[in-house]
Amino acid sequence: MRRLLLIGALLGLAACAPNAAHMASRSADTPWAPNGKEDGVWSAQGEPATPPPATATGAPDFRVPANPALAVLPSAPELDAKRTYRLPELIDIAQRNNPSTRSAWERAREAALAVGMVEATYLPLITASVIGGRQSVEQPLPIPVGTQRYFETTAEGVSSAVALQWLVFDFGQRAAVADAAKQGAVAANVLFNGEHQKLIFDVTRSYYSYGAAVTNTRIARDTLRNSLAIRSAAEDRLGHGLATMVEVAQARQQVAQSELRRVQAEGKERDAYQALIAAMGVNATLRIHVGDDGKRRLPDAGNVPLDQMIKLALSQRPDVVASYSAMQASRAGIKAAEAEYLPKVFISGAVATGQGNFNANGLPTIGQQATGSGVLIGATVPLYDAGLRAAQLKQAQSRAAAAESTFQRTQTLTVTEIVAANNALRTALESYRAATALASAAAITYDAALEAYRNGVGTVTAATAADSGLLDARQAQADAHAAALIGAANLAFVVGAMTTRDTVP
Template identity: 40%
Template structure:
């Protein structure tokens, strides 16, 4: 009865242990989770104990002191006050940005995958050592005989009395032993499966290496656009500072005329309104400048706490020649884009996987063997091997040395359609890879044409905004002079002032938009590099 209770209670206790893990989950859907927090603020497994760190009330998690914000980039801290050019920041990004290291690790993993698949041509050697100790004991038994006729009861009674007098028949036996084996398996011929697998892995490695280059191009493009965007924000701040000074000059003129009895309070109010509007736009522009600086640091991949000064690139001449991409140039550009090259390699890898799937229908030739040495007296007929590739060991009850080598051929006959399904999957994947390649090519052509249109539009906008800025400046200077001479109105001066400010900002924005569009075209054609990220192509 006691044994029955133990047998029933033990599974119940074990099942209760599994559900105890619910104590570490949130208690209810409408209450905050109470984590188990170490003294340093780190979240640790388990339910909170009596000595756990108290957490803030509500849904605020504790601060982990083991997580640190990166300090300013040391490569920039050593050159405080230096204005960095775009190529300098790109060089820093290529070594500091985490994306390059991740892409590099993926490329290394792909190279190792090729080495792993090549190892399929080599034999597999497995060494196994099995040892143990065996002990058995017999506490005795009541001897008896049967089928002896009328004397059976008398004989059994005599044997039972003798067994009781002698205390029963007892014996014990023990022994130890071990076996040492060295096994070998070698696939000699498989009708090209290993070759196809290696070819697919090599193509996958090419795709990974191409994507490593793509990661660098992406970083160059990201730093380039962030650099020009930040430069545009800085230029807007400078221009708005000048506009604020102009607005204050006009406001001072309106106040002076009012004191001279030539102006009105309405003129002064309009002038002050124009000054306030310009100051508001300046505050907003300064905030944008700070945000774009953070975006630049993030694109480089360094700490946001880094103080960075960039080189002033305003006023550089732009190549304003009309850009027309020829079909030959588009063909060359598409064929060198990283995404197209990676899609092409993936398509070839998929075809190799189809060949590997077809080889599963063919025989395989192999050899296998092992060398074993056994010693001891375990009184066992067999001991299972350790590991999926280890052969069973036999008869650990003697000292023996044995060796075995076998050769064979395996021919797949029936597997319920598994190989046919795998082949169909490989063929479908190959078809999808070919379709993806064609789609990638078409998308690349579209991106190149769109980038060309964007650059051509930006250059035309830059030219048009230059004319607009010149006309707006002339209008503002004329209306301002007329107002000071007493023949103009403050309304006309304010309108001209706002128009001149908008035209100046538009011209500046068009300048940096053309630089960003040029970088976009270079990125789209797969020709963006560290030294040409800021160039405007003059002809293609």
């Protein structure tokens, strides 16, 4: 019977590996379908998911069975539907609800716990164990003694022990590991702050882009009204016999063109709104009344102290600080690997008690109790490990060299980003000044062209061209205004100075 049970167990174990293959599709062109063994996905609904039916053409259908339990979105933040939210308030909402900041916070907590785990190795390890058992043996007697045909013995006992293990001295290995863990915790906390800085910048950039889209939509609607004014003037002149159908057709074409650009502008506004909501990390279906900062005063480029900004960034940017901590952690790893060549001194001790009983064929029970304790001091010295420690040391040295290169590359990229951001801001400010002058001139041109056409001394072609030129100039001005604000925010971000919602330019 025991042999049969053993054979059955072995066959059951052998069947586990082939069964795993049945969970995959039969071939590369065959849709996969659940078989009811996907714990926690479809089987949690009580019934296994059925494969999708074949299509009318017989083509394979690769859809995934729906699981309604997954279609539950996180709760949306409580917002006032009648309130108009501006940039600082949107940043505050994002910081309280964006999943990326919570993930970074959990990673920082995990790194902090790792430090505590390493520091715990400085203290002794105390364990308690209890072992108990009972054994009965029955053997037939060669010659029966009365009615007794078997000789029965029973042994039972309980043993308990408390043991202590303590690594007293390891030539600084634990100290090096603890230092590496602390540097990792520093990096994780710095990157947590950096995640908030990035979130502030992302929301700021999306907010200004959305503001430009709103302004462009308003400009497109104004342009449509201008086009309607040109069409009205052309139709009025046609009614008085002063214009031709060609002029009216051109005016109507301009209205259609303006209508198209209005529709496109409204579409870009909706896209910009969704980009803002995505940057905040809230539900995309959430509707928020966003304030318009289209008239926000632009920063003055002036003579930016570039060298001072670079030094400031190299000392406070989260990625630079985290990269430096990673380099320090890798250097501590070298010390830990070098300590593997040195002996370790330990102390161990134990206190144990035991109690046992022995009984044979109903004879008086024989009992025994014992206690014991002991303390040992020892040292271990590694002699030969087939090159394992040497490989670990070289690996730690390689990681340290790579971390140092990464730190230097991060510094170089920081300088490059600051110079590029400074140039982009200067270009955006100069573009805004040029676009402002262009919009002013285009407005004068449009008013003059429309008035001249109404008085019969201008052409409809000049009026429609002025209308399109005014639209392009005003939208260019709005885009340049937003680009300047984004450029100022980007410069503050790459310097590491965009740390709160109050530091947004």
